[in-house]
Amino acid sequence: xxxxxxxxxxxxxxxxxxxxxxxxxxxxxxxxxxxxxxxxxxxxxxxxxxxxxxxxxxxxxxxxxxxxxxxxxxxxxxxxxxxxxx
Amino acid sequence: xxxxxxxxxxxxxxxxxxxxxxxxxxxxxxxxxxxxxxxxxxxxxxxxxxxxxxxxxxxxxxxxxxxxxxxxxxxxxxxxxxxxxxxxxxxxxxxxxxxxxxxxxxxxxxxxxxxxxxxxxxxxxxxxxxxxxxxxxxxxxxxxxxxxxxxxxxxxxxxxxxxxxxxxxxxxxxxxxxxxxxxxxxxxxxxxxxxxxxxxxxxxxxxxxxxxxxxxxxxxxxxxxxxxxxxxxxxxxxxxxxxxxxxxxxxxxxxxxxxxxxxxxxxxxxxxxxxxxxxxxxxxxxxxxxxxxxxxxxxxxxxxxxxxxxxxxxxxxxxxxxxxxxxxxxxxxxxxxxxxxxxxxxxxxxxxxxxxxxxxxxxxxxxxxxxxxxxxxxxxxxxxxxxxxxxxxxxxxxxxxxxxxxxxxxxxxxxx
Numbered sequence: 001x002x003x004x005x006x007x008x009x010x011x012x013x014x015x016x017x018x019x020x021x022x023x024x025x026x027x028x029x030x031x032x033x034x035x036x037x038x039x040x041x042x043x044x045x046x047x048x049x050x051x052x053x054x055x056x057x058x059x060x061x062x063x064x065x066x067x068x069x070x071x072x073x074x075x076x077x078x079x080x081x082x083x084x085x086x
Numbered sequence: 087x088x089x090x091x092x093x094x095x096x097x098x099x100x101x102x103x104x105x106x107x108x109x110x111x112x113x114x115x116x117x118x119x120x121x122x123x124x125x126x127x128x129x130x131x132x133x134x135x136x137x138x139x140x141x142x143x144x145x146x147x148x149x150x151x152x153x154x155x156x157x158x159x160x161x162x163x164x165x166x167x168x169x170x171x172x173x174x175x176x177x178x179x180x181x182x183x184x185x186x187x188x189x190x191x192x193x194x195x196x197x198x199x200x201x202x203x204x205x206x207x208x209x210x211x212x213x214x215x216x217x218x219x220x221x222x223x224x225x226x227x228x229x230x231x232x233x234x235x236x237x238x239x240x241x242x243x244x245x246x247x248x249x250x251x252x253x254x255x256x257x258x259x260x261x262x263x264x265x266x267x268x269x270x271x272x273x274x275x276x277x278x279x280x281x282x283x284x285x286x287x288x289x290x291x292x293x294x295x296x297x298x299x300x301x302x303x304x305x306x307x308x309x310x311x312x313x314x315x316x317x318x319x320x321x322x323x324x325x326x327x328x329x330x331x332x333x334x335x336x337x338x339x340x341x342x343x344x345x346x347x348x349x350x351x352x353x354x355x356x357x358x359x360x361x362x363x364x365x366x367x368x369x370x371x372x373x374x375x376x377x378x379x380x381x382x383x384x385x386x387x388x389x390x391x392x393x394x395x396x397x398x399x400x401x402x403x404x405x406x407x408x409x410x411x412x413x414x415x416x417x418x419x420x421x422x423x424x425x426x427x428x429x430x431x432x433x434x435x436x437x438x439x440x441x442x443x444x445x446x447x448x449x450x451x452x453x454x455x456x457x458x459x460x461x462x463x464x465x466x467x468x469x470x471x472x473x474x475x476x477x478x479x480x481x482x483x484x485x486x487x488x489x490x491x492x493x494x495x496x497x498x499x500x501x502x
Contacts, residue, residue: 001393014395018385018500020339034485040497041337041428041484045326047388070340070388 001073006080007060019053022065022084047071053081089193108273109280114287117313118146120467121305123292123328124321125149126158127268128445128452130275130286131460132320132467134192137282139461140468145284146314147276148307150291157323158272160390160422161453162345162367162379164358166203166263167228170219173478173490174431175226180475181458182228182262188457194274196266197372202357203263204238206245206407208252212362216258223260231259242359244410252363252406264358265369271456295332295442302332302441318443318467320459323423324388325446332439337428337484338447339499342387342421343379344396348414350374359407366403375417378404382424382450384500391421424449429483430502431490434462434476443467444481449502 001013021043027035048071054064065084067077087093087106097104120136122129125147137143149155165185167178188196207213213232220230234256239247247254276286287309294306295317304313321328326338350373358369368378380400383392397419405412427433427447432455437444445463448455462476472480483489484497495501 012395013393037485042335043326043337043339044335045339045386047327050386052386070386073387073389
């Protein structure tokens with residue numbers, strides 16, 4: 001699997017660190033335990049398109065939001081996290 | 087038809103004309119007392135123990151493909167009970183005991199081979215951790231033996247003992263561990279369940295779960311609606327997809343795990359060996375192939391195939407441990423989809439939907455757990471409460487904090 005880094009170009013996935021689903025809404029500090037439980041432990045785990053966080057640790061070290069199909073590993077979009085989540 | 091040496095002799099004289107299919111090819115009935123979703127080892131074992139131990143034989147096992155097409159045919163066939171934590175070890179030791187009597191129970195040769203499982207260590211700290219785990223195993227009634235380097239060398243002389251970075255200083259040995267024949271396990275459970283009246287329905291994919299008033303009523307499938315008193319999910323790899331049909335969101339990510347076989351060679355490894363300085367495990371099949379694997383790829387996947395960095399990583403670990411394999415050719419590799427749970431341990435429990443039960447989150451370790459998983463899931467479904475053996479494997483442990491985090495990795499599924 002190769003990931004097209006917007007800063008470095010297309011690189012093998014072993015240059016990247018994976019950090020799971022992107023854009024999970026972090027609860028406010030005074031949120032209930034149930035909200036924190038959902039945030040920390042529960043995942044949609046979709047069969048198909050998945051927005052996920054990768055860090056290009058052996059390249060530019062930027063965090064990226066990758067949209068990838070979990071059935072085929074085909075990557076539809078890659079955005080720097082500052083553009084994707086702002 | 088009971089299998090025996092007399093039957094083989096009789097069939098040999100009759101030109102093998104009398105063999106029957108091992109189980110009936112059933113069309114779904116309109117309603118069952120219990121429907122088990124997933125015809126893998128865990129689902130079939132659940133059906134077997136429901137019929138055998140709890141008197142519930144009006145059971146259907148629904149399989150979207152064919153028996154043996156999923157992870158039952160994609161594992162490295164290792165059986166062991168060498169866990170540390172109390173919530174796990176009692177369960178896996180029960181599984182080990184069921185393996186030891188499985189062939190007599192099922193009247194099927196599942197080729198259980200207690201050739202031992204040897205966890206190597208390479209430093210004093212690792213030795214201490216192995217001793218601690220071995221003590222925990224023995225306190226739970228399992229067997230464990232701490233070997234020094236000389237004892238390991240006697241068993242497996244071709245390991246790289248004097249490696250400059252990772253010298254082998256000994257190993258934790260579980261002699262009752264070993265391997266079993268993965269296909270035979272599902273075939274044996276399918277046949278045994280079928281003989282007790284369970285319907286095994288292949289090519290029947292569940293497409294919806296009907297819930298009315300907070301209670302499960304049945305399942306929609308590619309072969310029509312089937313009513314059910316209770317529904318048990320045993321579809322690891324795809325648990326999140328199926329559970330979502332009943333509105334459940336789970337502490338699970340699906341990840342791909344690859345495994346490999348080499349070309350066949352003469353006997354080299356007569357036990358199961360795990361490398362302590364990397365994630366790598368190896369045994370040798372009866373055909374002579376080395377069977378081995380390592381880490382998961384580490385990203386969400388339902389694709390049943392992985393990428394090349396892990397192939398390289400596993401091959402490097404193999405050659406680091408057994409330099410003599412350096413010129414051996416890799417014959418095949420394949421991938422299976424794991425339910426990676428948030429603490430690395432499984433879930434066998436009721437759910438918030440009445441009559442809907444969950445068997446999930448097996449991470450890497452589903453194969454060895456097959457008998458106890460079915461045994462405990464059958465008990466949980468039949469009695470609507472967990473058995474003492476799976477009492478810790480609760481779905482709500484992530485909310486209560488009673489995690490079973492064997493590796494202490496936290497809520498990072500790709501690190502378990």
